[in-house]
Structures are given as structure tokens and as C-alpha cells.
Amino acid sequence: MQPFNIHILGCGSALPTRKHQPSCQVVELRGKLIMIDCGEGAQLSWRHTRLNWQNLTHILLSHAHGDHVFGLPGLISTMGLLGRQAPLFIHGPSSLEPFIACVLNEFCCDLGYEVHFDAVDSTSHRLLFEDRSMEVWTLPLRHRVPCCGFLIREKAGLPHIRREMIDFYEIPTWAINNIKAGQDWTLPDGTTVPHTRLTTPADPVRTYAYCSDTKPFAELAAWIENADLLYHEATYAMSEATLADKYWHSTAAQAAQIALKAQVKKLMLGHFSSRYDNEEILLTEARPVFPNTILAQEGLNISL
């Protein structure tokens, strides 16, 4: 299977701590890199990965709170210094436009590449963009300001050739791609061998859902149903449920309930409040609801 990895660069919330960086992660799918949120220090954390700047094509920003975007100026500048030429596409709520325009005007006059900002409608669930490898969908979240989650769905690959059948029928190499694409094969005696006999099905498509920041709401489950991995904010433990409600955040148990309802395969909790020295409390509260739950942490790479 082609790599589909999630690299966690930061999973803290507004107040940085010695343990956590602000929100930032990088999705690696078939060699392409998509950054989701870009908290302060994103470029510094990136330096500790083996990811290649050149492969970063899109940045998805959930909302206009500093802990999700203050890494952007440095990241844009540094890629310029490193000689980037390929355009960079940034997607996020329109409220981010003045900030990005200011950074480009004040600090990026001689940037060697183009930055395109795409104002995302954070009120509807729709296809944001797609390419040969993936579809990226918006997930309208419910936070104090316009906020958008993202769902990244791999596109179906081609079926796998059954090497032993190809050998058996002595099918030439030039025909392989046609067979993978769905063409049957005709033997010298005129008999047709259906392509389904010559192949095994393509790998199942994988899906990643990023939901931060948001209060819990049941409608979300339908959009992220069966996702292989759900990253859901769990800013607070149950004892701070009132705060979670007041600030439009979620508790770990609420995140787990969404995961359960959506029947995702795995839940990763993140966006931790700085009040927890140890986030095990969040895991303890989530797992009774949804057992396959893990905690995000800086440096964690998850393969779907």
C-alpha cells in the first residue's frame, strides 16, 4: 500500500507548555504532503522530521485562532529562502485573509513562489479540492469563530495483477495496464478471460478526519463515518465540562462518543489544555466509550 501517514508536529492548545507545541500536523499521502493547521514553531518542528518541503502543496487552516496559524509567517518565509518555486495553496476561513495578506505584503516581497489563499466556506460539508490521489472535504465545525475540520479520502487505486495468471496465459507486459484499468484479455483461440480473473481488488481506500476545534455535535458523525482515523480535539477532562461548553470545546468522553457514533476505526485525542501535566486522564475517560483511542503527541507518526 502507498504510504498514508499522519505526522503530529503539535497537539497542544492555546497556551504552549514545555511538553506541547500548538496545533500542527502533516498528512503524507502517496508522496504528497498536506499540512493541517500551522501553530507557532511549525517550521522548527518540521526540521526534526525527514519530510521534504518540496512535497508540501497545501496548507489547511481550521480557524483564525493564533495557536492554529502563527507558524505560517515563518513557514512561508523559510520556504522562500530555501528556493521554493512551486505555488502553495492555503485554505481556511475568510477571516484569515487579512493576516495572510499582511504577512505577504510586509515580509514576502521577494518570495520566489506564489501563495494562493482559498477562502473556505466553513458552514457546509463539501469537496474542497481533489487530485489523482485524494479528495479533501470540509467539515463544518462548531467553535466560537468560523471553524472548519477536514476529511482526506484516498482515491481508489488500481487492482493488483495476479502474476501467476499473467504467466499462465502468457500475457505480454504492454497489456498489463489495460487489464488493471478493466479491459478483458482475449486468448489466441478467441476465448475471453475477464479482467477480474487476472486481478485482485485494489486496496481499500483510507480516510482521515481532523476535527479541531469544536464542541461536540451529533451531525458530525455522518460526515466522518468509518474513517480509518479520527483526530478529535479533547481539550478538557470531564471535570472541566462546563469550561468545554463555555469555550466551544470538547471533553475526551465527548470526542469518544463521536468516534463511536461514526464507527471510525481509531480515535486520536489532541488539542490538550495546558492544565494537564499528564493526559492519561483523558484516555481513561475516553476508552470506556471508545476503546481504540490513543493520545496525540509531538513526533508521533501514524500509518493508516
Added chain:
Amino acid sequence: MQPFNIHILGCGSALPTRKHQPSCQVVELRGKLIMIDCGEGAQLSWRHTRLNWQNLTHILLSHAHGDHVFGLPGLISTMGLLGRQAPLFIHGPSSLEPFIACVLNEFCCDLGYEVHFDAVDSTSHRLLFEDRSMEVWTLPLRHRVPCCGFLIREKAGLPHIRREMIDFYEIPTWAINNIKAGQDWTLPDGTTVPHTRLTTPADPVRTYAYCSDTKPFAELAAWIENADLLYHEATYAMSEATLADKYWHSTAAQAAQIALKAQVKKLMLGHFSSRYDNEEILLTEARPVFPNTILAQEGLNISL
């Protein structure tokens, strides 16, 4: 002596590395904290110090290059979240005003304290501000954009009381402060004891000079003469002298020449280009010119 410490939070240059953060340092003088430059990650590095946010009153920004200011949005926001109420004074070239205004408008609507921006004239050497403890002077530097160094000079303290003389003349406690302030003491028999007999001189005043970013120029030496510590950028080694000239930076040897000419007590090199895995080369080139040279590094605290 009252503490006069320099805390290095970052001493890299434009491209961050695994070793160095972008420019940021904190000057601690008689309990007050002044930040000089605020590269990305400043607030994150601050978390690793024992410095108290509440004591930070001023931020001095040298120039409008991202590696000197991209930590500002996060720092301002975080102090707001931490409940800061005291005003914060930011000084820097006027070219920084649109960026700071944008950050305040877009992300700091409910900030609980005031941020005052003071556009500094980076073309003249003049007193920027003073209080009971210090004077802060501008140092007009020569960089590709308007750029300003800073000189922080401690104000003279009071002389020290000679305890044995006070006891000998049986001088009451209430008179001590007057004597420190320069009043003589009259004995019961009418004899005058001059205050200079009752005190030893105040501690010598100490001076710190921050010069980054700049190409070398001889006039600088007069403004920073006899400084206890000079932080001077040394972006390049001698082999990159052409680059240093092209980008209006200095080599380590050039920084050492300024230190020598200004007869400062100690030179600290910083603003290292990312090309050096090991900055010993810079030290090797500076010390033959000015022996009392050290390299800045993150986490280094220097007491003057």
C-alpha cells in the same frame, strides 16, 4: 550588585536549524525584563526559563525581518491568556507597524492589556526611554532595511554605607538614606562628618550593547565604548565575506574588530548562519582580534 543578566533564547539567523532558534534575548536588570527581538518560538523558549511574564515591560525590535519578529503574535496572545493587565511597550522601526496592527486587529480583540507601539528612528543614536534603573539608547545600524541596535545602560545606584563608621558615630537608622543621598552628618559637638567618610562608592554602572543585524562600520564603536558586553552579529565566517557584504551582515572577525575598537569588556557572537554545523570556526576567527569572545547559544545566561 543588582542582577544584570542576558538570557539568550535564540541566536540563529533566518533559516532555523535543529540547533538554533531565531533571534531573541531577554535582558534582566534590577528585576525588570526587556526582550530584544522576538523570533518565532520566543514564547516557547521562554517557557524553559524561570523568567516571569509579569516583569516584561518592553520589547525592542531591531528590524522588520521575520526571524526577528515572528514570535510576537504568539507572545502577545499568550500574555493575554495569562491575564496580563500591565501595558506592553514595543519599540521598533516604523516598518513594523502594519504587522503589529494586523496582529492586534485580527487576533487580539479581547486582549486584557494595552500594547503601545513606538516607531523608533533607526537613523540616529538617541535616548529611547529611561526609568529609575536604566537608559535605553538606539544604535543606528546598517542593514538592508531600517535597523536599530540597542544599548542598555544601568543608572548609577547609591553609595554603600560603611557599617563600622555608622556604628562608630552612633548614627541613627533614619539618617542612613540621607547620607547615601549625599548629606553630611553633624555630631552632637557640632563637628561635621562628610558623607564620603561614611560611604564607599556606588557600584560601577554596567552597559550592554546589542548589534544585529548590521554590516560592520567604524562609527558604531564610539556609541558602545567600554560596554561590559557587546552582542554583535557574526552571521558568516571569513570565507563568506562576500556574502556578508552582499547581504549587509558581518563576519566574526569584523565583529571582533568593532569590539576591539570600542574597547568593550566582552564580545558575544550570534546570529549564526545555518551553514555552520559548528560555530567554532567563528570563534577561531574572532579571538586573534579580540580574545575575550564567546559564542551565544540558546539557554546561555550571562551576568554582567
